[in-house]
Amino acid sequence: MPRRHFSASAIGLALALFGLLGAAARRVRARVADPTGLHWSWPALRRWVDAAPVLWPRIRPSPDDATRRQRAARAASTLASFALPDDAGADAGDLPTLAFFGAARTAHGG
Secondary structure (H helix, E strand, O other): OOOOOOHHHHHHHHHHHHOOOOOHHHHHHHHHHHOOOOOOOHHHHHHHHHHHHHHHOOOOOOOOOHHHHHHHHHHHHHHHOOOOOOOOOOOOOOOHHHHHHHHHHHOOOO
């Protein structure tokens, strides 16, 4: 992704973990970026949620009263819908994995 330190896939996974699975920001960071899990907040996650419709124009804007977690869920659901059925053998119920692959696919014009 332009001007981002993380890949589209990593951002898509982070949005899914936070928005769809309800993981705390520190758990998301531990899974995506920092396995020590020592950080309690992660400003990048907030920025990614806010920027998701710009990073991926196919994501519809959320209602004005939507929480950040709700906006992340919408973004992750949309990204998951762009994954192909054979992407790493992910099944239809594995939304974080589907968001990971869908984010990569849409970031590259797919």
